[in-house]
Amino acid sequence: MVVLSAARWLRSRLTDRFWRKLEVLKYARHFRGRKNRCYKLAVRSVRRAFVKSTKARAEKKRVLRALWITRIEAASLEHGLKYPVFISNLVKSQVELNRKVLADLAIYEPKTFKSLAALAQRRRQEGFLAALGDGKEPEGIFSRIVRHHY
Amino acid sequence: MGGYPAAPGPAEPLRPPPPRGATRTPPLPGPAPRASLPGGAGAAVPRPAPPAVPAPGERGTMTGRGSPSRFLTAVLHNGVGRYVRQLQRLQFLFSPTAADARGARQFVEEAAQDFARQHPDVVLYVSPGSGTAPLVRAEYLNGTVREELIASKTSEEIVQLVTKLANQSGLDIIRIRKPFHTDNPSVQGQWHPLTNKPSILTVQGPRLQPQ
Numbered sequence: 306m307v308v309l310s311a312a313r314w315l316r317s318r319l320t321d322r323f324w325r326k327l328e329v330l331k332y333a334r335h336f337r338g339r340k341n342r343c344y345k346l347a348v349r350s351v352r353r354a355f356v357k358s359t360k361a362r363a364e365k366k367r368v369l370r371a372l373w374i375t376r377i378e379a380a381s382l383e384h385g386l387k388y389p390v391f392i393s394n395l396v397k398s399q400v401e402l403n404r405k406v407l408a409d410l411a412i413y414e415p416k417t418f419k420s421l422a423a424l425a426q427r428r429r430q431e432g433f434l435a436a437l438g439d440g441k442e443p444e445g446i447f448s449r450i451v452r453h454h455y
Numbered sequence: 456m457g458g459y460p461a462a463p464g465p466a467e468p469l470r471p472p473p474p475r476g477a478t479r480t481p482p483l484p485g486p487a488p489r490a491s492l493p494g495g496a497g498a499a500v501p502r503p504a505p506p507a508v509p510a511p512g513e514r515g516t517m518t519g520r521g522s523p524s525r526f527l528t529a530v531l532h533n534g535v536g537r538y539v540r541q542l543q544r545l546q547f548l549f550s551p552t553a554a555d556a557r558g559a560r561q562f563v564e565e566a567a568q569d570f571a572r573q574h575p576d577v578v579l580y581v582s583p584g585s586g587t588a589p590l591v592r593a594e595y596l597n598g599t600v601r602e603e604l605i606a607s608k609t610s611e612e613i614v615q616l617v618t619k620l621a622n623q624s625g626l627d628i629i630r631i632r633k634p635f636h637t638d639n640p641s642v643q644g645q646w647h648p649l650t651n652k653p654s655i656l657t658v659q660g661p662r663l664q665p666q
Contacts, residue, residue, distance in 0.1 A: 332521040413641040
């Protein structure tokens with residue numbers, strides 16, 4: 306006998322409800338208040354947490370760059386240089402270190418950072434001499450541009 | 456509305472749900488399940504098994520404190536001196552007749568010996584006769600046990616999977632906070648507030664003359 310329609314006295318019960326809620330609650334366990342226990346409140350909070358986490362990825366890059374700049378500024382001021390002077394003269398001397406590495410050097414390799422500050426200071430003096438001098442002195446050593454052919 | 460099964464009532468004690476993956480235990484001896492419940496959903500039936508553990512490439516979310524995280528490490532500085540393979544043993548559990556275990560059977564017949572020769576420090580255990588889905592269980596030296604399903608996989612895919620397991624350490628596969636780690640970050644001495652100050656400030660003792 307072929308049965309063409311499902312028997313209508315069978316009903317299907319949802320048996321997974323606990324696990325479906327647990328999947329959401331596990332991301333809310335460290336929240337404050339009832340939203341770490343109650344599913345209806347946790348759903349809203351967890352969704353907002355995920356959205357904020359997504360948007361924060363672009364913001365993290367900005368925050369970390371600002372932190373590095375603050376640290377480089379503090380370290381270069383210890384050596385008597387302001388941050389824009391330090392960075393611009395390093396760039397003119399073809400030292401292509403980024404701010405992350407400069408900040409790490411300032412913390413973990415203070416003598417290297419001091420020598421970089423001295424390099425930037427010397428390049429600054431050479432720039433002044435080239436701009437204000439008579440043109441009789443030879444051009445500075447650190448002002449030479451090295452062209453790499455890759 | 457009508458049609459729902461009758462509530463269990465005070466005679467049925469509330470039980471906490473069993474942990475995920477727990478085997479079905481027989482119902483506790485207590486009041487016999489009432490025969491009047493329609494639909495066959497007896498009050499003594501334990502909660503059905505949760506959905507299968509998703510593959511490691513699942514859509515897991517990476518919140519900062521919502522999901523676990525760890526720092527990059529090697530187990531006991533493995534590789535600094537000699538390298539010790541962290542995979543201890545592999546267990547292949549599959550059925551000799553099931554259709555989805557065909558790749559597993561082919562692997563065991565053809566490629567398992569080559570794999571065992573190439574990885575002499577890994578012990579392979581093959582247990583045909585399992586009634587469940589074919590899986591490979593990897594145990595690591597730090598106690599981690601990792602189970603992977605090999606149902607409906609070809610022999611080459613199983614070789615790739617098993618090679619991947621052999622190259623892993625047993626550390627958790629969770630978010631790694633930084634892709635680098637060093638025990639000695641500073642060679643010249645970490646900065647402290649007196650690093651770039653004149654050394655007269657750090658000298659102590661009776662030899663320091665008042666200016």
